[in-house]
Amino acid sequence: MYLDCNATAPIEPAVRETVTLWLADELGNAGSRTHEYGLRANRAVQEARRQVAAVVDADANEVIFTSGATESNNIAILGLAAYGEESGRRHIVSTAIEHKAALEPLEALEARGFSVTLLRPDETGAVSAESVKDALRPDTLLVSVMHANNETGAIQPLSEIANALGDHDAYFHVDAAQGYGKDLVPLRNKRIDLISVSGHKIYGPLGIGALVLRRRGFKRPPVKAIMFGGGQERGLRPGTARPADCRPGRCGRHGTQGQKSPPAKVPRDQAVCLRRARTSGHPYSCSPGAHTIECHELLRPRRRLGSGYGGPQGYRSRF
Ligand SMILES: Cc1ncc(COP(=O)(O)O)c(C=O)c1O
Numbered sequence: 001m002y003l004d005c006n007a008t009a010p011i012e013p014a015v016r017e018t019v020t021l022w023l024a025d026e027l028g029n030a031g032s033r034t035h036e037y038g039l040r041a042n043r044a045v046q047e048a049r050r051q052v053a054a055v056v057d058a059d060a061n062e063v064i065f066t067s068g069a070t071e072s073n074n075i076a077i078l079g080l081a082a083y084g085e086e087s088g089r090r091h092i093v094s095t096a097i098e099h100k101a102a103l104e105p106l107e108a109l110e111a112r113g114f115s116v117t118l119l120r121p122d123e124t125g126a127v128s129a130e131s132v133k134d135a136l137r138p139d140t141l142l143v144s145v146m147h148a149n150n151e152t153g154a155i156q157p158l159s160e161i162a163n164a165l166g167d168h169d170a171y172f173h174v175d176a177a178q179g180y181g182k183d184l185v186p187l188r189n190k191r192i193d194l195i196s197v198s199g200h201k202i203y204g205p206l207g208i209g210a211l212v213l214r215r216r217g218f219k220r221p222p223v224k225a226i227m228f229g230g231g232q233e234r235g236l237r238p239g240t241a242r243p244a245d246c247r248p249g250r251c252g253r254h255g256t257q258g259q260k261s262p263p264a265k266v267p268r269d270q271a272v273c274l275r276r277a278r279t280s281g282h283p284y285s286c287s288p289g290a291h292t293i294e295c296h297e298l299l300r301p302r303r304r305l306g307s308g309y310g311g312p313q314g315y316r317s318r319f
Helices: 013-025 036-054 070-078 081-087 098-113 129-135 158-165 250-254
Strands: 063-064 092-096 113-121 142-144 173-174 194-198 210-215 271-280 293-299 307-311 314-318
Touching: 036 063, 036 210, 063 070, 070 098, 070 142, 070 194, 081 142, 092 098, 098 113, 098 142, 113 129, 129 158, 142 158, 142 314, 158 173, 158 293, 173 314
Parallel strands: 092 113, 092 142, 142 173, 173 194
Antiparallel strands: 063 210, 194 210, 271 293, 307 314
């Protein structure tokens, strides 16, 4: 059984309305600022940029829009490669529990001659800040650790890792697809240089995400583009911005920390009882949207048990 608001989450009605407005009624290209249509589109994109930045206490001009956390991770990880090669820093620290969207770009860098240390979590699903510190080398270019794990929900100790990095030069990237907007404080830590965000995990549309590139002093992390085109998004993510998609959902605007989800409503005939069940995530440091329960006995088992998710509109099931 998989109770899930991770794989994706339903779009918030207010966001759906905005998306529809920009797809159906508004016409402008945010890059064409010589007329009112384009200017309006550009204002909408900039407003969305401010909203995304505010959640992690960044500046709007530190945010670029992407197609999702996968692309953000790719830009963050692959985009640092050229700098690593020029500066002779070819070591990366990450974890064995990262999403494929981080592990695969890391593998691509390994094939290019980088050395990647993948840390293992303890039995609670979290890696320790000490293990990150022990893995650091003088030539470590990047430390990339996810925020909340997409399967166990285990929240990684980002603040402790930020402290452990201290004034080591390594860039600190966080794949926050499962934590952004839900667990606010750790992502505001100024030692985190790069943050990947996914729209559809926070009640926004599918196919939109963001990468926050926090400046150190006046310097943006030396990430180079991995795609080329019209120079949009500070040259890092070319392509016409779609104001319709640049709307973060409720979490993206305010964060949901401290909010209680409405109680799940499970139709009577779909209810099952779990026996001999235990959670396999962290006992207390766990994302509200992700948890794994291992169950060894079901009462009233059904022929097919599928997945469901508890979203803002209550429980939906797919049996
Ligand atoms: C931790 C994590 N990283 C990255 C992704 C990919 O996000 P997107 O679908 O926005 O590309 C996901 C989505 O499942 C995820 O859970």
